[in-house]
Amino acid sequence: MSNSPKISIVAPMYNVAPYLRECLDSVCGQTLADFEAILVDDGSPDDSGVIADEYAAKDSRFKVIHKQNGGVSAARNDGLAAATGEYVFLLDSDDYLAADALEKLYAKAGNGQIDVVLGDYVAFSDTSQTVYRVANKPFESTDRKMLDAVQLAVFNMGPADIAYGEIHMLRGVGAAWHYLIKRGVIADNGITFEPTLKGLFDDGCFTLHVLEAAKSVAYAQTPTYYYRHVAGSITRRFGGAPFGKYEAVYGAIESFIDECNKGEVFNRALCLRKFIYLNKSMETYFFNPQNPASEDKRYREFISLAKSPVYADAFSQVDASALGCKKSSLLLWALKHKGYRLYWLAKKHVVAGGK
Known part of the structure; x- marks a missing residue:
């Protein structure tokens, strides 16, 4: 019998010290305890690596990789290469998980029957908080056309309306943190994040390939993820013509x-x-x-x-x-x-x- 955990959480870290404890506390507090958390310190110049080591010292489920800065895509790839879980969840380390996130997503996966599971999310800032549903109703499907509908929603940013039968995808789902993914789908198909995209839609391209390789998809209509709006993030700061x-x-x-x-x-x-x-x-x-x-x-x-x-x-x-x-x-x-x-x-x- 395998000693591998049900879920490997992969969290790259770079200059997230102000938010990291909230993120890692949400991992510690999961109602599903059978996980490993792989924290990838991407050469962060702040105390992110120190904080990660602190959590690893007191909880054996946490593992820390320290590496030279190579960008978020390379950091995620290093984390995925180290993962041993049945499923993988990609967590951004300035965000955090709902307390029952892993339990709800894993339950929707039906004891390993489903390759990819989606959950809802909460977008928040210092002044606001909004719950977003990514589809109009829960579903489980092995229909390639349903997988295509989810893929098409990857292209949207914010609101969407991608219909397949009675199911409507209501939000863009390009971010990797929307998904619990069977690790075999990633490993067996050699799917990785593309470092040359420098963090821009690398999630989306990765997710497109995951959904192409997957044979089944499900959606748990419950908020599992808290997404933080950070004013200076890579997608918002001014850096010349993009x-x-x-x-x-x-x-x-x-x-x-x-x-x-x-x-x-x-x-x-x-x-x-x-x-x-x-x-x-x-x-x-x-x-x-x-x-x-x-x-x-x-x-x-x-x-x-x-x-x-x-x-x-x-x-x-x-x-x-x-x-x-x-x-x-x-x-x-x-x-x-x-x-x-x-x-x-x-x-x-x-x-x-x-x-």
Whole structure:
């Protein structure tokens, strides 16, 4: 009989000392006690590694890997390589788990019968907390079309409406922390995180491959995860024009679509991701107060980008019904009809705090 734990939690750590104890306390307090927690100190310059060692010293279920900084994808890969559990859960170390998260997810897995299990989440900050359901009703399925529906929801960010029969995926589910994953699905198919994406949609690409290899998927309609909004995270801070990084993601998605023969529906989903990233760039780049360029120069750069081969033909292919958000649908309408000035002014109003 195997001595392997039911679940391996893999948590990369970099500059998360202010939040790490809350995260690790939530792991210690799990109602399902049969787990191992692999904490990967990615060369963090703060006290994250020290705090992790402290937990490992008092609880043998915790294991710490100290390594030179190599980015979150490489850290996750190191953690997965060390995992021995039946299932794997990827935890971001500035977030935390609901007390019964592992128990609820493992129960939904049906004693190892289900390859991938989804749970709901709570997004929170210092001033707010919102519970999000990722689908309209619980489900368990071995239907490839249901797995495809979950895959399509990986492309969304925020609201979604991806329907298969009576099931509607209501939120984007690209983040790896949405899932409890049978470790064999990852190991047997050689699935890893891609370090060259530098933490941008590496979760999504990993999840697409996991769901492609999986034979079954289930959804437990209960909040299992607490996601912290951190103002200075990799997805929010100003770092110049992001479009080269975005194009690397598009290339990785195109490779997935081609290799797995996913077809036109997934090509349209890639176009949706292009629309999402253009929207995101308005906040993080074009209207970022740290951007030193004049508004006229930024607008001309936006026009050039929107008309470029990467984006020009994408907007007409996006299915607005999949967005699950009326405001996003109106912005998409403007781009589809080449109403670039209207789109620019609408995004400027939103970023400035307008409704």
